[in-house]
Amino acid sequence: MLENWAVVPICLPLVRRRCHVCAAERFRAGGKFRVNANHKLIDVWLLVLCTECGETVKLTVLERVKVRSVRPELLDRLHDNDPGLTAELLQDPFVQRRNRITLDWDDAWRLETGGPDHRHHEVIDVSVRFAARIPVRPVRLIAEGCGLSRGEVERLIMAGKLVSAIRLSGKLSGDFTFTLKRGEPR
Numbered sequence: 001m002l003e004n005w006a007v008v009p010i011c012l013p014l015v016r017r018r019c020h021v022c023a024a025e026r027f028r029a030g031g032k033f034r035v036n037a038n039h040k041l042i043d044v045w046l047l048v049l050c051t052e053c054g055e056t057v058k059l060t061v062l063e064r065v066k067v068r069s070v071r072p073e074l075l076d077r078l079h080d081n082d083p084g085l086t087a088e089l090l091q092d093p094f095v096q097r098r099n100r101i102t103l104d105w106d107d108a109w110r111l112e113t114g115g116p117d118h119r120h121h122e123v124i125d126v127s128v129r130f131a132a133r134i135p136v137r138p139v140r141l142i143a144e145g146c147g148l149s150r151g152e153v154e155r156l157i158m159a160g161k162l163v164s165a166i167r168l169s170g171k172l173s174g175d176f177t178f179t180l181k182r183g184e185p186r
Contacts, residue, residue: 003124005145006112008131012087014104015048017057024052026104031086033078034058042067044078046089059099061089091133105134113145127177135171138164138178146180156180 015027027048034045042065045058062070077085089095090103109132128141142162143150156162164178 003114003126005114005126005128005141006131007109007128007134007136007141008112009087009105009109009134011108012083012090013108013134014051014106015059015090016102016104017048017100019050019053019055019057021055022050022053024050026051027057029086029090031083032081033061033085035075035078037067040067041065042070046086046095059095059101061095087132105136109134109136111141111144123179123181125177125179127175129175130173133173135173137171138166138168138176142168142178142180 012029032047036043044062139153143153161181166176
């Protein structure tokens with residue numbers, strides 16, 4: 001029986017970056033953009049607020065770009081402070097590298113399993129889909145989705161009862177599948 005699980009964001013992740021005012025390391029994206037045009041060039045920043053002192057920091061999205069090279073739909077979304085665009089840009093590897101930031105996804109996602117129906121089956125095949133690039137340990141997802149402890153999941157992996165085409169140690173942010181065999185091997 002194939003089960004479909006999804007890892008979905010429930011809010012914007014926090015931004016990890018050191019605050020120059022209070023030395024805190026977390027910022028909250030409020031979804032506001034600052035757009036500044038200077039003749040035919042445009043600069044765009046995403047504004048984030050320090051979770052400790054409230055200091056505003058600008059994350060560079062576009063810098064000294066010709067206005068004509070920016071799609072009109074993108075300009076509209078920037079001017080409208082589109083929250084969907086905020087989520088897209090925070091996950092953009094180029095924006096992350098340019099601003100030397102990483103994302104903190106703790107408490108910003110949930111696992112949707114479709115209910116606990118699968119917990120009583122002897123063998124389950126599960127396809128896990130990520131709605132966003134959220135780095136999560138597969139062992140944690142499997143434990144949460146199957147109602148097991150992480151230690152039990154590790155023991156199932158060692159016993160060969162939990163198998164996958166990918167390595168289940170470390171963190172993943174891409175889709176994967178696994179098979180769990182609960183019954184005794186014949």
